[in-house]
Amino acid sequence: MADLFHSSKPIYEQIAELIKKQIIRGELHAGDKLPSVREMAIEVNVNPNTVQRTYRELESMEIARSKRGQGTFVTEDTEVLAAIREEMKAEILQNFTQQMYEMGYSKEEIKRGLADFLKERED
Amino acid sequence: MIKLTDVTKKYGTKTALEQVNLTLSKGKLIGLVGENGSGKSTTLKLIAGLNHPTNGEITVNGEKVTRKIASSVSYLSELDEYYRFFTVKDAIEFQASQFADFDMEKAYEIMKFMKLDPEKKLKHLSKGNRGRVKIVLTLGRNAPVVLMDEPFSGLDPMVRNSIVKGLISFVDLEKQLILITTHEVMEVENILDEIVAIKDGSIIAHDNVDDIRKENEQSIVDWMTEIYE
Amino acid sequence: MSAWLALTKKEFRLGFPVFITALILYAGMMVGAYFLGKQINHEEAIMMTAFTIVIALHVLFLVFYLYYTLSSERKRLHLWLHTPMSIAELLLSKLFTGIVFMAITFIVSLSVAAMFFNQHFDFFNEQTIFNIMGLSTITVFNGAIWLAVTFVFFWSIFLTFSQRINDFFSFILTFILFLIIGWIYSLILSIGFVETITTWGPINVGDILVGFEFGYMDNAFEANTLSETSIFYIGHFIRDLIVTIIMFFAACWMIDRKVEV
Secondary structure: OHHHOOOOOOHHHHHHHHHHHHHHOOOOOOOOEOOOHHHHHHHHOOOHHHHHHHHHHHHHOOOEEEEOOOEEEEOOOHHHHHHHHHHHHHHHHHHHHHHHHHHOOOHHHHHHHHHHHHHHHHO | OEEEEEEEEEEOOEEEEEEEEEEEOOOOEEEEEOOOOOOHHHHHHHHOOOOOOOEEEEEEOOEEOOHHHHHOEEEEOOOOOOOOOOEHHHHHHHHHHHOOOEOHHHHHHHHHHOOOOOOOEHHHOOHHHHHHHHHHHHHOEOOOEEEEEOOOOOOOHHHHHHHHHHHHHHOOOOOOEEEEEEOOHHHOOOOOOEEEEEEOOEEEEEEEHHHHHHHHOOOHHHHHHHHOO | OHHHHHHHHHHHHHHHHHHHHHHHHHHHHHHHHHHHHHHHOOHHHHHHHHHHHHHHHHHHHHHHHHHHHHHHHHOOHHHHOOOOOOHHHHHHHHHHHHHHHHHHHHHHHHHHHHHHHHHHOOOOOHHHHHHHHHHHHHHHHHHHHHHHHHHHHHHHHHHHHOOOOOHHHHHHHHHHHHHHHHHHHHHHHHOHHHHHHHOOOEEEHHHHOOOOOOOOOOOHHHHOOOOHHHEEEHHHHHHHHHHHHHHHHHHHHHHHHOOOO
């Protein structure tokens, strides 16, 4: 469990990423309750204060909302959730295309390559 | 919460700590790291009132530290010495009788979590299990300050992992401050809030661990290698 | 208080081996003397000697007991001293358990001796036997506690030295200090003024052998004519008590302030 995280990136950010991915994958839905700080801390083997910071971070990005005395919940604002989904996609595509360009592939090659790859996957 | 002001500690002619100033605040899990002999244990003993500073002042919750600070400081020694005729249960009950803040229910919960047999005598326990008993006795107290000197040293990875889990599960970070010394930061870097690095009796860094990772884009181990050069 | 009682319960367990050792030693000596006496047909003389030795050995019991229990505590000072309790409470717990252990073996030895005397000697009347028992109890416990506190006092000095230098030299230094302090103390006692203010309230032991003499004050002048050795002075007892208390608190102060883990 201790190897769950990259050692050179803040852990609170990594946990936030983890939660965002769960939302995109549909494992967490709008309005779902997030695990309590302590539960989450024990699950991923980190300090409860770190999870607290993750939740604060998610709140400031309006991805989560904390209800007094009840815990932290995934926002019910589907627009925000859709935006995260788009944001994540854009980020991955950005990485992908940047690497392809760095290797010298042309726009057409990338397009064709991607189409072929996806088609192969289907079969 | 804990405040060291210009603290110097000498043993004879040897200086263990030199002009240390350190303020640690409540609700944090703090790692005190450094090589063997850098002054980690001395710092803990000074805060526990078991050693006395040559110069300077130490306060816990604003109270000047003497041996009697034991009523609000729970100290775990690196030494593997306990009353060996005690069973695990005896040891827990004895600790409970000595400290008003001892929480019997919590202690039994930690004991179960650590998979310890209450009826077993301490002298018949393995080193790893004796290490676990110490954790039960230390964390069983709801003391505002918990000091742990090398709780992992000499223990196998299984035991270390259960101690780490025990720390996260049973420490009340709203009320407690935990200060752990270790010479292997890898063990604890994921559970720390802050790190205090000590070298040759002087504090050379004191920072939030995630801030270190964010600002330097470095792992704690790399960061330490750098500052110790 | 309950914390102190729980601590004392621990002390009973920690010190138990010393109690058992002493018990076996005393019993062995008495049984040995009994069989030896039978063998060489001097039963009474040998038993008498054995009883005297066993009773006298009790004077050393507390010192030995404290040496054992404090040595084992020395290995885990971080536990023993990590408590909001005062050092006086910690030490009193040890002294108390030692005295209880000592009382048990003492009562047993003394009862066996009394039974033996009653059966074998008819020239002591019952009252005299009780008086001897009472006298030896006071003498032995008084001596044992005095020695015990003296030991604790010098043990604290030794522990203070051992913070800086190794055990061997700490011991040597402590021993030298012991001789010096002992010498100075005896000098102080022999100063005429000190002697005058402490030598009061004589109790004639010679009288005790036939019956308690409570009116010792009235006999004070007569007592002067008796030999020195058969007279106890209450003044000396008070003097020793004061010195004991001073040494005890000095030891507490040293352990609290000078001894480190």
